[in-house]
Amino acid sequence: MTTAWIALVAIVGSLIGSFANVVVYRWPRGESVVRPRSRCPGCGRTLSPIDLVPVLSWLALRGRCRTCGARISTRYPLVEAGFALAFGVLAWAYPIETVGLTVLPLLVLVSMLGMAALIDFDTYLLPDGLTLPAIAVGIVGAWLYHPAAGLPTPGEAAVGAAVAAGVLVLINRLGGLVLRRLRDTEERLWPFSLDAVNVAALAGMLGGRWWALAAGLAQVALSALARRPVRLPEPWLYALWLTALIVALGGWTLTWGVDLLEALAGSLIGAGAFALLGAVWWWIADLRATEPRTSPTAEAGAPEDDEGEPVAMGFGDVKLAAALGALLGSVGFMVGLLLAVVIGAVVGVAQRLLGGSRFVPFGPFLVVGALLAWAFGDALVGWYLDLLGV
Ligand SMILES: [Zn+2]
Structure with missing residues (x-):
């Protein structure tokens, strides 16, 4: 039963990942995410269900269109596999037999966060239509969490959302007084x-x-x-x-x-x-x-301040942070933020050394840091306290 359930949820995850690819491409362009059906950008042929099986179609076709041979980016199967993995891990970590419906709002929230991070990565924008409903899912969904699941209560989720938004908006305000790079115009x-x-x-x-x-x-x-x-x-x-x-x-x-x-x-x-x-x-x-x-x-391209420098942290990050705060609670969010800053710095330095120049926005780091804090937060805090000899 358990294995079958996890496999089923992972398959659903791969389908949501396939949908996420469509959303991430179309939403910033102001197109409908449901219609029309997906087409090959090379030859314009409407893709049939056999072309759209997550991961497997891409593998079977060796990453090329069946008709015209146009290359299909590896990102599509990677996103589908990533969603499948995330869904499977969540179904395993929050077993329905012991914690009931806990996993459902988590699946919705993680899907929205994944899409938001990818859209931010591509376009430097975090759509309000994604981040603000994600905050609501985090807070309202907390009513479905089982007490044994170790997740925030609805009250803790609401406080977590406000604290997380507060940290980022105060960094934005205080930073903006000193640094033009943080000023959202x-x-x-x-x-x-x-x-x-x-x-x-x-x-x-x-x-x-x-x-x-x-x-x-x-x-x-x-x-x-x-x-x-x-x-x-x-x-x-x-x-x-x-x-x-x-x-x-x-x-x-x-x-x-x-x-x-x-x-x-x-x-x-x-x-x-x-x-x-x-x-x-x-x-x-x-x-x-x-x-x-x-x-x-x-x-x-990247939103710029009045000196033409990219804005390091915009107001979209404040709303994204709130969704993460609702998921993790205040303390968990702080651990996630710290990880995001560290990972962002490491990636930034690596990019400099390798001569890359593409500016990566903060949103994807924030999501990755928060997910790591969610998975390993307790272990990290324990390790740190050990290090201090407490
Ligand atoms: Zn084609």
């Missing part, structure tokens, strides 16, 4: 802006998570009432934020008596929550807009 102001994020971050550092949420809400409400963005100077807010952080690090309790951990958690949760609320607001606003908002196309 696309800022939207009313009624949801990054001002709510900044205000929530500061209030959280002073009084914890409820202060953060109240302050962010107040900024949005005041902006809505005033019918214009209520703005506070960002450098001053973050100067105060840093001061409050140093005070908390020094072990002095602030006037409102929150300790360092709650100050940090409050700041991250507040900043992340308002970054995500804003993201959802603007996503819906764009969907409702009759004129499609001009967005960079697949051919445009």
